[in-house]
Amino acid sequence: MKPVLVDPAAAVSDIPDGASIMVGGFAGVGVPVLLLRALAQRGVRDLTIIANGTPHRRDPANQAAMVPASMIARAILSFPVGASPQPENPYEQGYERGAIGLEIVPQGTLAERIRAGGAGIPAFYTPTGVGTPFADGKEVREINGRLCVLEHALRADFALIRAHTADRLGNLTYRNAGRNFNPIMAMAADVSIAEVDAVVEPGTLDPEHVVTPGIFVDRIVVAERERVA
Amino acid sequence: MPDRLTRDVIAMRVAAEIPDEAYVNLGIGMPTLVADYVLSEKRIVFHAENGVLGTGPFPEPGSEIPDLINAGGQFTTLIPGAAFMDSAESFAIVRGRHLDVAVLGGLQVSERGDLANWRRVDRRVGSIGGAADIAAGAKRLFVMMEHTTRDGQPKIVRSCTYPLTGCRVVNKIFTDVAVIAVADDGLVLEEVAPGWRAADVQAVTEARLQVSPTLCEIAL
Numbered sequence: 016m017k018p019v020l021v022d023p024a025a026a027v028s029d030i031p032d033g034a035s036i037m038v039g040g041f042a043g044v045g046v047p048v049l050l051l052r053a054l055a056q057r058g059v060r061d062l063t064i065i066a067n068g069t070p071h072r073r074d075p076a077n078q079a080a081m082v083p084a085s086m087i088a089r090a091i092l093s094f095p096v097g098a099s100p101q102p103e104n105p106y107e108q109g110y111e112r113g114a115i116g117l118e119i120v121p122q123g124t125l126a127e128r129i130r131a132g133g134a135g136i137p138a139f140y141t142p143t144g145v146g147t148p149f150a151d152g153k154e155v156r157e158i159n160g161r162l163c164v165l166e167h168a169l170r171a172d173f174a175l176i177r178a179h180t181a182d183r184l185g186n187l188t189y190r191n192a193g194r195n196f197n198p199i200m201a202m203a204a205d206v207s208i209a210e211v212d213a214v215v216e217p218g219t220l221d222p223e224h225v226v227t228p229g230i231f232v233d234r235i236v237v238a239e240r241e242r243v244a
Numbered sequence: 245m246p247d248r249l250t251r252d253v254i255a256m257r258v259a260a261e262i263p264d265e266a267y268v269n270l271g272i273g274m275p276t277l278v279a280d281y282v283l284s285e286k287r288i289v290f291h292a293e294n295g296v297l298g299t300g301p302f303p304e305p306g307s308e309i310p311d312l313i314n315a316g317g318q319f320t321t322l323i324p325g326a327a328f329m330d331s332a333e334s335f336a337i338v339r340g341r342h343l344d345v346a347v348l349g350g351l352q353v354s355e356r357g358d359l360a361n362w363r364r365v366d367r368r369v370g371s372i373g374g375a376a377d378i379a380a381g382a383k384r385l386f387v388m389m390e391h392t393t394r395d396g397q398p399k400i401v402r403s404c405t406y407p408l409t410g411c412r413v414v415n416k417i418f419t420d421v422a423v424i425a426v427a428d429d430g431l432v433l434e435e436v437a438p439g440w441r442a443a444d445v446q447a448v449t450e451a452r453l454q455v456s457p458t459l460c461e462i463a464l
Binding site for chain 1: 292311378
């Protein structure tokens with residue numbers, strides 16, 4: 016059985032300075048809002064954040080849950096900034112001024128690097144990014160007549176993910192577009208913490224419907240579903 | 245110069261180019277409009293790279309479903325038979341050459357089909373999102389964009405000056421004045437907006453255009 020916590024602060028209480036953290040979510044959907052808020056309140060420093068993007072700005076609940084830019088030393092993202100410059104945005108300032116070391120990764124490569132990290136594949140070749148800045152400094156070789164870039168797997172100390180329902184063995188189901196990076200991040204971290212709407216007894220979830228098998232999940236936090244004004 | 249086409253008319257022209265029962269990914273921004281103009285009898289299945297295969301029309305105000313968004317972060321709906329997936333599987337669709345057509349916006353396209361669409365040279369940081377994977381993986385890549393920048397600079401160029409999204413990836417360019425195919429030996433002007441002559445299009449294009457023997461007006 017996996018620990019089921021009701022206090023998000025307790026779930027993130029052992030995340031230290033300098034930790035690498037994967038954060039699930041895409042444009043505000045499938046974001047572990049309560050875990051992020053608890054992490055922000057911990058005030059740790061020098062974090063490496065691996066995520067699709069900076070948490071979505073239009074959503075006040077997520078905005079409040081953003082890990083403050085001052086806590087982040089390094090970020091690995093596919094979507095760091097919006098289409099129009101936002102010079103007052105602290106993340107954008109951090110990227111522009113170099114206070115946050117930014118690695119921009121094509122989204123599919125980011126997803127596959129995370130999947131590979133969870134699957135024990137240390138690196139792989141992909142055609143994405145050949146001839147672009149995303150291949151700079153990386154090995155490029157021709158495979159089956161096509162040029163491909165060598166990309167390395169990503170792992171993290173912690174994954175903060177959002178699912179819909181968990182059972183006490185950690186099996187997870189998701190809802191709508193809420194999967195995105197969550198199932199693969201659950202695989203790719205030493206400690207995976209899942210924020211969910213509900214926890215049920217083992218045997219309640221149909222094994223055919225489990226998306227993330229419980230072996231990938233270490234802690235469960237039950238969230239009252241966030242209400243966004 | 246004669247009038248240029250509106251974004252909606254460009255979207256109609258792109259929609260006409262999409263074959264029946266195709267699996268299609270539409271990029272953020274202008275390409276999103278294409279979904280409004282594909283005929284339902286074509287039974288197109290739209291892929292949203294955040295993890296939805298089979299997105300439907302935008303929901304009526306007030307009937308949005310939480311957590312059901314497209315890759316542009318807009319609320320969407322599902323067609324009967326839609327499927328959800330995680331990001332790795334979603335990009336297996338993209339990179340694994342399962343998408344028949346993708347439509348992306350563009351900042352610049354070069355005469356050999358290079359695409360630049362993720363960072364302006366005057367910004368230090370840009371967002372690539374899924375564009376590089378989609379550019380490398382779609383069976384056919386269409387670029388939909390205005391023919392020139394707001395200050396009149398050509399966006400169809402000999403060589404891109406903006407950082408690339410993909411190298412030799414574009415198949416066809418749809419703009420507010422022309423439809424241009426990318427061939428092995430360069431760009432071929434196939435269609436012009438009503439009132440435009442081939443020379444008019446060349447005058448706002450840095451790359452050299454060959455004129456198709458079947459050059460015609462863009463028709464809907």
